[in-house]
Amino acid sequence: MTPTIKDVAAYAGFSIATVSRAINAPDTVNPLTLARVREAIETLNFRPNPLGRQLRGERTRVVGVILPTLSNPVFAECLQGIDELASAQGYRLMLMTTQYDAQRERHAIDTLRSHRVEGLILTVADADTHPVLDELDRDGPLYVLMHNDTKRRPSVCVDNHRAAYDGVRMLIAHGHRRILMLAGTLAASDRARLRYQGYAQAMHDAGLDPAPPLEVDFNAEELAPSVLAHLTSGAARPTALFCSNDLLAMVVIRGLRRVRLNVPRDMSILGFDGLAVGELLSPALASIGSPNHGIGCAAWRRLLERIDGRRASSIAGDEATPLALRLPHTLRHGATVAAIAHEPAATLASVR
Amino acid sequence: MTPTIKDVAAYAGFSIATVSRAINAPDTVNPLTLARVREAIETLNFRPNPLGRQLRGERTRVVGVILPTLSNPVFAECLQGIDELASAQGYRLMLMTTQYDAQRERHAIDTLRSHRVEGLILTVADADTHPVLDELDRDGPLYVLMHNDTKRRPSVCVDNHRAAYDGVRMLIAHGHRRILMLAGTLAASDRARLRYQGYAQAMHDAGLDPAPPLEVDFNAEELAPSVLAHLTSGAARPTALFCSNDLLAMVVIRGLRRVRLNVPRDMSILGFDGLAVGELLSPALASIGSPNHGIGCAAWRRLLERIDGRRASSIAGDEATPLALRLPHTLRHGATVAAIAHEPAATLASVR
DNA sequence: GTGAAAGCGCTAACAG
DNA sequence: CTGTTAGCGCTTTCAC
Numbered sequence: 001m002t003p004t005i006k007d008v009a010a011y012a013g014f015s016i017a018t019v020s021r022a023i024n025a026p027d028t029v030n031p032l033t034l035a036r037v038r039e040a041i042e043t044l045n046f047r048p049n050p051l052g053r054q055l056r057g058e059r060t061r062v063v064g065v066i067l068p069t070l071s072n073p074v075f076a077e078c079l080q081g082i083d084e085l086a087s088a089q090g091y092r093l094m095l096m097t098t099q100y101d102a103q104r105e106r107h108a109i110d111t112l113r114s115h116r117v118e119g120l121i122l123t124v125a126d127a128d129t130h131p132v133l134d135e136l137d138r139d140g141p142l143y144v145l146m147h148n149d150t151k152r153r154p155s156v157c158v159d160n161h162r163a164a165y166d167g168v169r170m171l172i173a174h175g176h177r178r179i180l181m182l183a184g185t186l187a188a189s190d191r192a193r194l195r196y197q198g199y200a201q202a203m204h205d206a207g208l209d210p211a212p213p214l215e216v217d218f219n220a221e222e223l224a225p226s227v228l229a230h231l232t233s234g235a236a237r238p239t240a241l242f243c244s245n246d247l248l249a250m251v252v253i254r255g256l257r258r259v260r261l262n263v264p265r266d267m268s269i270l271g272f273d274g275l276a277v278g279e280l281l282s283p284a285l286a287s288i289g290s291p292n293h294g295i296g297c298a299a300w301r302r303l304l305e306r307i308d309g310r311r312a313s314s315i316a317g318d319e320a321t322p323l324a325l326r327l328p329h330t331l332r333h334g335a336t337v338a339a340i341a342h343e344p345a346a347t348l349a350s351v352r
Numbered sequence: 353m354t355p356t357i358k359d360v361a362a363y364a365g366f367s368i369a370t371v372s373r374a375i376n377a378p379d380t381v382n383p384l385t386l387a388r389v390r391e392a393i394e395t396l397n398f399r400p401n402p403l404g405r406q407l408r409g410e411r412t413r414v415v416g417v418i419l420p421t422l423s424n425p426v427f428a429e430c431l432q433g434i435d436e437l438a439s440a441q442g443y444r445l446m447l448m449t450t451q452y453d454a455q456r457e458r459h460a461i462d463t464l465r466s467h468r469v470e471g472l473i474l475t476v477a478d479a480d481t482h483p484v485l486d487e488l489d490r491d492g493p494l495y496v497l498m499h500n501d502t503k504r505r506p507s508v509c510v511d512n513h514r515a516a517y518d519g520v521r522m523l524i525a526h527g528h529r530r531i532l533m534l535a536g537t538l539a540a541s542d543r544a545r546l547r548y549q550g551y552a553q554a555m556h557d558a559g560l561d562p563a564p565p566l567e568v569d570f571n572a573e574e575l576a577p578s579v580l581a582h583l584t585s586g587a588a589r590p591t592a593l594f595c596s597n598d599l600l601a602m603v604v605i606r607g608l609r610r611v612r613l614n615v616p617r618d619m620s621i622l623g624f625d626g627l628a629v630g631e632l633l634s635p636a637l638a639s640i641g642s643p644n645h646g647i648g649c650a651a652w653r654r655l656l657e658r659i660d661g662r663r664a665s666s667i668a669g670d671e672a673t674p675l676a677l678r679l680p681h682t683l684r685h686g687a688t689v690a691a692i693a694h695e696p697a698a699t700l701a702s703v704r
Numbered sequence: 705g706t707g708a709a710a711g712c713g714c715t716a717a718c719a720g
Numbered sequence: 721c722t723g724t725t726a727g728c729g730c731t732t733t734c735a736c
Contacts, residue, residue, distance in 0.1 A: 002468075004729055014706075016707090016731095017709095020732085021706085028705080030706085048466065051468060052731080055712045055731095056730055058712095058731075062446075069432065070422070070429070070431050070432040070435070071432055076428040080421065083449050084449075093446065095445050097435050114399040114400065114401065115444065250632040280602040281632070281634070282605075282634060356713055368715095369715085369716085369722070370723075372715060380721075401712095401713050407713075407727095408715050409727095410715075705736105706736085707734105708735080709734090710733085711730100714727100715726105716726090717725090718723105719725100720723080720724095
């Protein structure tokens with residue numbers, strides 16, 4: 001049905017070898033022959049079947065992308081960045097999502113490997129405790145992690161610890177003392193952990209007591225009573241919340257609104273991710289921004305470097321570039337964070 | 353490097369044919385043999401190379417997905433829906449984006465075809481005037497359109513005309529008379545056109561004059577002066593805006609806020625898409641909802657039906673299911689649309 | 705400058 | 721039940 005190289009050869013009156021050369025090394029064939037072959041290709045509307053090439057041991061020009069979900073714009077933005085560069089460079093993307101499930105992560109990696117992808121760009125729940133990544137290091141295709149914050153593996157992300165630290169310091173600079181950190185189902189993820197450590201460090205450095213992170217159900221319409229209790233508990237009530245990501249922050253804002261708490265008057269909110277949509281909220285969401293699109297692009301570039309590097313020389317480890325690439329984060333100010341008049345600690349207890 | 357079926361055969365002490373059978377038809381080989389082969393597969397960590405299978409004329413189990421962009425959650429949500437079903441059924445997705453560019457659409461289709469995808473799920477700018485789709489009808493892989501609203505081709509979407517009609521009627525029911533439709537760069541798209549027609553029809557049926565659609569630059573930080581002029585032009589000032597999609601609506605709301613116009617007091621806003629994030633805004637965005645996730649799922653199911661159908665019988669056209677599948681839209685109420693006290697038409701002119 | 709032929713990994717007759 | 725063999729579409733020696 002779809003024409004093959006044989007059809008072209010027959011039509012043009014040459015051998016398949018010549019057709020192949022006409023396609024892949026045009027300057028090694030007689031110009032007249034070339035013209036005739038090209039005409040044949042044109043009229044038959046022939047497209048070389050990559051499968052044949054690939055099988056022959058060539059590069060597949062396909063890279064795999066594994067993401068937790070596309071419902072979170074963070075990952076959609078990354079993917080957008082990857083896709084722009086990849087398609088410009090003649091690569092195809094094979095996509096799989098995992099819903100943060102370690103088993104699905106493994107399955108995705110296996111599947112993509114079997115498809116002989118040349119490389120893998122992925123975000124896993126926890127990069128440090130993932131045996132399958134060790135396998136990849138050994139004999140799998142080259143890979144680059146996105147967002148996973150680990151020094152041990154090739155990765156691109158922001159410095160989550162520092163980013164969280166900076167964000168919480170900003171809250172403190174605004175006069176907040178009782179600051180709580182909220183985390184979603186990501187609690188088990190490497191980046192959530194580091195963000196919590198950043199929070200704790202910032203609190204500690206300011207002579208404040210970090211509180212344990214509070215887990216919040218992401219999908220609930222309203223905030224759970226247990227959570228609300230924490231947020232409205234009289235004198236010890238927090239004045240600011242640091243949310244481990246923007247989606248969570250938005251859910252929390254809605255939840256607070258339902259119980260007639262005003263943001264930022266009653267509670268300041270700081271998110272993490274810098275989702276574009278956050279700026280469209282009102283009040284605009286203050287957030288620690290990570291350059292998602294840029295992370296996608298950088299991950300692509302790193303992967304390609306490594307692929308080309310491997311191709312060029314199996315000897316030289318390119319120790320020039322560090323394993324873990326840290327992109328700068330930004331502090332996006334927004335009206336969800338308000339300054340608070342600082343009251344002497346002594347009077348705090350008596351406020352309510 | 354990666355083991356092949358030959359390695360397994362050698363290791364297990366059988367022929368490659370037996371290994372192949374052990375994998376694809378385990379019940380046709382001696383249990384003892386099977387066990388030995390499986391052991392070999394296990395220890396060598398062998399994964400059959402799909403490329404070999406595919407080349408042999410088998411199904412590739414890969415389908416292509418072509419979307420305008422992933423920056424718009426509408427498409428990310430669709431993709432999420434597709435991916436969930438596809439991966440559950442053992443299919444892989446090859447993804448390409450087009451940025452609404454017809455040339456890139458063609459290129460994506462060509463590329464994916466050359467990869468011998470079994471089917472294509474895609475959203476194009478304009479489904480009616482796209483010659484490449486005719487080619488697909490003739491001899492391409494099976495395909496299903498998403499969001500493209502055309503009766504002539506296999507497609508899944510909401511009834512854009514009716515959806516817009518319903519939305520605008522709702523605005524009218526809230527007392528609005530001077531209603532403007534805003535469209536983004538999508539003005540050239542089939543669905544934007546139909547949405548405008550729905551708007552115009554609703555206006556007409558209510559004895560009101562539809563205004564020509566107003567084009568708005570999507571990416572601008574602020575609304576263009578020409579647009580603002582339209583929105584604030586004295587007595588004839590519209591009281592409600594129907595935006596051709598939610599992202600646009602959110603940009604417009606921000607633009608209005610910058611010039612101190614309050615939504616919904618000074619202006620009601622109705623979007624289109626029903627993005628989840630719209631509900632998190634405040635005021636919550638009223639929107640005509642299309643079930644994006646569901647559209648993705650439905651598109652997948654339709655594609656698979658068609659693939660299986662073709663496989664089962666090349667004779668029977670399954671005329672049972674209509675070409676164009678219309679999913680029900682919803683009208684999501686939100687605080688961005690407020691009722692307006694209706695004033696007699698005579699006094700309207702003198703209000704300002 | 706061109707063609708013949710081998711082989712990539714796999715499946716599917718066809719024999720035994 | 722198992723092995724032999726041809727061939728999917730293509731690239732790549734090796735001859736001519």
